[in-house]
């Protein structure tokens with residue numbers, strides 16, 4: 001009996017591995033075995049048995065990017081509340097969500113988000129939204145790795161359940177998650193579905209946070225939470241939680257350990273020390289932060305204190321897109337400007353934020369986030385003939401300072417080609433655009449009513 005064939009071979013590649021020392025392998029081949037994992041990266045030709053070959057034509061091949069904080073279902077509301085602050089934005093958005101969200105609507109929004117993500121080189125997302133089963137439906141069909149779990153707020157959402165019932169549902173959902181992991185073994189075959197997303201310390205009281213903490217502990221679930229995004233949030237939290245910061249409230253309710261903290265804009269030195277001590281990650285969302293004038297996160301200080309900093313787009317209703325190339329650019333440029341020092345956050349550090357640091361935040365850095373033998377083949381092939389990527393003296397700089405979504409030619413997740421020649425193979429693009437456009441009259445009507 002012959003051995004199973006290799007899944008994929010990529011030839012003529014400049015492989016930007018983003019491994020621990022930033023290795024770049026020129027004129028290289030990558031071979032992906034039948035299990036979807038990289039079995040060889042080497043200069044020149046490598047023997048393989050794959051029927052599928054991608055010729056990178058000398059172009060850059062890099063790890064698939066990881067969007068470590070987003071709300072993909074909110075593509076439905078893109079452009080609905082702009083040029084306003086976070087509180088006004090939420091005031092406009094939340095009634096529209098309650099009015100129109102159903103399982104089918106969240107599937108449509110998330111599928112549009114997955115299409116935009118994959119075409120733009122994002123292969124994994126940490127998603128926070130209502131009806132997480134809808135996101136998992138999309139993950140199953142599209143091949144994108146979507147990590148999510150029950151979203152917990154004390155106010156009513158489109159799941160109009162009292163908090164106690166919502167907690168019972170979350171408990172049931174997490175109990176089922178090991179079964180789901182088996183079902184998803186082809187696309188999300190690892191510890192990906194064991195998340196709890198308490199929205200924030202401004203939309204949850206201390207008692208609720210304690211209950212969520214106990215539930216997470218019971219299931220060994222990871223925490224994904226908004227924290228310290230705006231000045232308005234800081235004063236709301238101080239008022240609600242006895243003068244404390246969001247980070248100290250999360251620490252006091254035992255929700256901080258290994259958590260993913262979205263935004264982390266307004267952190268004092270004690271907050272940063274607490275985050276470092278508890279091994280939490282911060283997901284920097286520069287496009288959202290600057291568009292909403294939320295402020296500039298202290299990324300350099302977080303780095304210096306050993307905190308893992310990942311990158312995110314936030315939801316496309318506030319972001320307004322799912323573009324991690326823009327996030328990389330903004331992150332690097334604004335930190336350099338804030339420090340009045342162009343040497344801070346060099347290109348490789350920024351690229352790490354969009355790849356391996358995201359994997360670390362999601363606890364999957366042993367599986368994805370860099371191109372190394374033994375890891376799953378989640379990768380992006382850039383256009384070798386892109387004007388903005390010509391010439392390339394330093395591939396890390398080319399990726400961070402010159403490349404964009406238009407340069408993404410092919411995308412692979414788990415060794416499976418999901419985008420070929422800029423065309424999504426696992427999502428029917430015209431159909432999903434049509435479906436989302438059909439939902440807009442109901443969204444507009446719900447805004448007009450409020």
Ligand SMILES: [Zn+2]
Pocket residue numbers: 069070071226262314315
């Ligand atoms: Zn968010």
